[in-house]
Amino acid sequence: MLTAVGLIILGIALLAAGGEALLRGAVGLATLLRLTPAVIGLTVVAAGTSVPELAVSSLAAYQGKTDIAVANVVGSNIFNITAIVGMCALIWPLRITGNTIKLEYPVLVLVTLLCLVIAQHGSINRLDAALLLSIYAGFTAYMVSLVRQQVTAEESQELRAEVAELSPTNERPRWWLCLALVVAGVALLAWGAEATVAGASDVARWLGWSERVIGLTIVSVGTGLPEVVASLVSSIRGRSDMALGNVIGSNLFNILSILGVSAMISPLPVHPKLFASDCWWMLGVTLAIFPLMFSGLRITRAEGALLLLIYAVYLGLLLTAP
Numbered sequence: 001m002l003t004a005v006g007l008i009i010l011g012i013a014l015l016a017a018g019g020e021a022l023l024r025g026a027v028g029l030a031t032l033l034r035l036t037p038a039v040i041g042l043t044v045v046a047a048g049t050s051v052p053e054l055a056v057s058s059l060a061a062y063q064g065k066t067d068i069a070v071a072n073v074v075g076s077n078i079f080n081i082t083a084i085v086g087m088c089a090l091i092w093p094l095r096i097t098g099n100t101i102k103l104e105y106p107v108l109v110l111v112t113l114l115c116l117v118i119a120q121h122g123s124i125n126r127l128d129a130a131l132l133l134s135i136y137a138g139f140t141a142y143m144v145s146l147v148r149q150q151v152t153a154e155e156s157q158e159l160r161a162e163v164a165e166l167s168p169t170n171e172r173p174r175w176w177l178c179l180a181l182v183v184a185g186v187a188l189l190a191w192g193a194e195a196t197v198a199g200a201s202d203v204a205r206w207l208g209w210s211e212r213v214i215g216l217t218i219v220s221v222g223t224g225l226p227e228v229v230a231s232l233v234s235s236i237r238g239r240s241d242m243a244l245g246n247v248i249g250s251n252l253f254n255i256l257s258i259l260g261v262s263a264m265i266s267p268l269p270v271h272p273k274l275f276a277s278d279c280w281w282m283l284g285v286t287l288a289i290f291p292l293m294f295s296g297l298r299i300t301r302a303e304g305a306l307l308l309l310i311y312a313v314y315l316g317l318l319l320t321a322p
Contacts, residue, residue: 004206007199012222014192015052019226022185023048028178043140049230049246050076050253051185052223054261055193060215061262067271068200069262070124071215073254074278076224077112078216080247081285082311084228088235088243089304096244096297103146104248105290107139112286115255116279119270129263136256196222212271216278216318244299251286281314
């Protein structure tokens with residue numbers, strides 16, 4: 001048991017380090033390619049914090065541990081909206097001012113509904129995966145085009161600041177350093193994913209929990225740490241729009257890219273309980289932030305506390321269910 005827990009802790013640490021290295025290297029390379037901060041923010045940065053989830057779910061799918069692969073995505077989306085948004089709102093009420101959030105959120109609702117429609121058939125096959133990946137590519141291209149034309153001065157400043165924080169050095173990035181960070185990040189992510197999946201499987205067997213429950217709890221929370229850090233830092237620094245945008249962008253990436261890539265590797269059976277309960281929780285919490293976001297265009301501390309309470313209730317029901 002201690003060995004399995006140690007593997008999970010080691011794996012999550014490697015995933016966090018690998019994701020950070022890959023993100024910084026990719027931002028540096030994008031800067032050298034003369035991409036604008038807005039484009040880098042919507043592509044590299046938006047996807048970068050979800051790389052640990054991608055590594056774990058892809059490896060789990062390859063190893064045939066499909067319950068972990070799917071549950072990791074569903075659990076991460078529930079955790080992101082309830083726990084991360086809740087914690088950020090407690091620190092500083094979240095203002096809804098950016099055009100990107102107002103566009104991305106309705107798309108997230110539609111994508112979550114699409115996920116349920118696909119999952120109700122009991123599996124996510126390669127054709128479904130191709131559809132999900134195509135939607136992500138098309139939507140990202142549309143967002144990049146739109147932001148180039150309609151980005152507000154405040155959004156542009158926030159994106160520029162976030163990209164600057166992730167640059168490998170304060171000076172102009174160097175090719176060799178950026179490439180080294182990317183290579184190191186990929187290696188750390190591979191080792192971290194291997195350790196996390198192995199440890200989670202051992203813990204599931206020892207506790208008598210299913211891989212679905214482990215994926216929805218330990219794995220999803222552990223791989224969600226980059227989103228926790230990124231959103232909390234943005235919130236503490238007063239960039240509340242960026243904090244909420246990180247969560248919405250991450251959830252879109254989780255469903256469209258992570259499920260898409262994982263199902264391309266190996267078709268993913270959807271556990272009956274996952275569809276009957278957890279997928280609907282994912283949709284429910286996604287819909288729940290609509291009145292919070294658009295009632296006064298802010299999420300208050302009280303509403304943040306409510307989101308954290310919802311997550312606590314969800315965990316309680318999940319862990320006490322027969």
